[in-house]
Amino acid sequence: MTIAQVSQKYGLTADTLRYYERIGLIPPVPRNKSGIRDYDEESCAWIELMKCMRAAGVQIEALIEYVALFRQGDGTQEARKALLVEQREQLQTRMADMQRSLDRLNEKIALYEQGKMTDQHFLRRTDGEKGA
Amino acid sequence: MTIAQVSQKYGLTADTLRYYERIGLIPPVPRNKSGIRDYDEESCAWIELMKCMRAAGVQIEALIEYVALFRQGDGTQEARKALLVEQREQLQTRMADMQRSLDRLNEKIALYEQGKMTDQHFLRRTDGEKGA
DNA sequence: GCTTGACATGGAGTAAACTCCAAGGAGTAG
DNA sequence: CTACTCCTTGGAGTTTACTCCATGTCAAGC
Numbered sequence: 001m002t003i004a005q006v007s008q009k010y011g012l013t014a015d016t017l018r019y020y021e022r023i024g025l026i027p028p029v030p031r032n033k034s035g036i037r038d039y040d041e042e043s044c045a046w047i048e049l050m051k052c053m054r055a056a057g058v059q060i061e062a063l064i065e066y067v068a069l070f071r072q073g074d075g076t077q078e079a080r081k082a083l084l085v086e087q088r089e090q091l092q093t094r095m096a097d098m099q100r101s102l103d104r105l106n107e108k109i110a111l112y113e114q115g116k117m118t119d120q121h122f123l124r125r126t127d128g129e130k131g132a
Numbered sequence: 133m134t135i136a137q138v139s140q141k142y143g144l145t146a147d148t149l150r151y152y153e154r155i156g157l158i159p160p161v162p163r164n165k166s167g168i169r170d171y172d173e174e175s176c177a178w179i180e181l182m183k184c185m186r187a188a189g190v191q192i193e194a195l196i197e198y199v200a201l202f203r204q205g206d207g208t209q210e211a212r213k214a215l216l217v218e219q220r221e222q223l224q225t226r227m228a229d230m231q232r233s234l235d236r237l238n239e240k241i242a243l244y245e246q247g248k249m250t251d252q253h254f255l256r257r258t259d260g261e262k263g264a
Numbered sequence: 265g266c267t268t269g270a271c272a273t274g275g276a277g278t279a280a281a282c283t284c285c286a287a288g289g290a291g292t293a294g
Numbered sequence: 295c296t297a298c299t300c301c302t303t304g305g306a307g308t309t310t311a312c313t314c315c316a317t318g319t320c321a322a323g324c
Contacts, residue, residue: 003301015283018303023281034290036301049236056233057189057226060281081244088237094189095230098223101188104181105220112213135271146271147313154273155311166320168271192311 001039009044010051017047024064025050027071057094058087133171141176142183149179156196157182159203189226190219 003014012020020026021037026046029037039047046067053063066083069076135146144152152158153169158178161169171179178199185195198215201208 013283014301016281019282022303034301036290052229052233052236054281055229057230058233077244081241084237084241084244088234088241091230091234091237095227095234097184098188098227098230101184101190102220102223102227104184105216105223109213109216109220112209112216145313148311150272151312166271168320186311 001044003037003039006039006044006047010047012047012051020047020050023060024067025060027067053087056091058091062087133176135169135171138171138176138179142179144179144183152179152182155192156199157192159199188223190223194219 001009003017006012007014007017021029026043029039029043032038050063054060062083066080069080069083133141135149138144139146139149153161158175161171161175164170182195186192194215198212201212201215
């Protein structure tokens with residue numbers, strides 16, 4: 001597959017795909033004799049994985065390190081696992097933060113829906129002080 | 133409360149607190165006769181709210197607009213509610229992305245835990261192609 | 265009265281993650 | 295052969311959200 005096709009397939013720009021490869025977020029992509037990228041299934045799978053991780057906010061640095069360990073191979077399983085566990089924890093923490101935020105948004109929206117929002121009332125009671 | 137105390141209380145630097153006020157992420161904080169900020173409960177509540185929203189990744193732009201509408205008052209309830217609903221949707225989308233990512237991390241970690249990770253095996257089977 | 269320390273402002277600098285661009289090569293259509 | 299399009303690289307530019315800094319003010323302590 002050409003870079004344009006992969007770009008289309010995953011909704012990432014060609015620039016982003018080249019950028020990901022350049023910084024080591026994905027392993028080097030195979031090239032044809034003219035030096036043009038020819039993405040195979042493995043490359044695509046890496047891209048899809050990284051798209052998923054990035055969409056979830058996992059830091060590029062951590063992912064680069066994972067790929068580096070992976071490419072190094074021999075005896076890096078423990079380190080890789082530790083890295084994944086660390087990222088999982090961070091992810092769970094962020095999700096908990098988001099849940100708290102979501103709860104508050106829901107409360108506020110509910111107040112608006114109940115029509116309890118004359119401006120002056122809202123001003124002092126729910127946002128400024130008690131945070132409904 | 134002084135800026136130092138509020139900084140301490142919420143774990144945000146004084147620079148960040150001043151920055152938030154400057155860009156309108158929170159309404160202007162009351163000052164004493166020397167022009168020094170004297171945070172009251174309402175200011176603190178705004179800060180706490182914004183800390184929560186920011187921790188969840190809600191964009192500053194949207195929050196600034198919310199505060200602007202809020203300060204404008206009269207007849208902006210619908211717009212404010214729409215804004216909150218929009219942010220709630222984005223938050224839910226991001227949480228779903230994170231859940232997908234979390235599921236994949238859990239799968240991978242489980243494989244490492246089962247000791248199914250001889251390098252060559254892992255290389256082709258789970259990461260490169262099928263993405264376990 | 266002078267020093268010290270916290271706070272003020274405006275503006276420059278930083279980090280992360282892209283995003284864009286200039287210059288050039290390779291394959292195809294006419 | 296020429297034009298065209300898509301690809302290449304290296305490097306500069308952009309956006310978001312802070313973070314740091316120079317310079318200055320003011321109240322309190324010695």
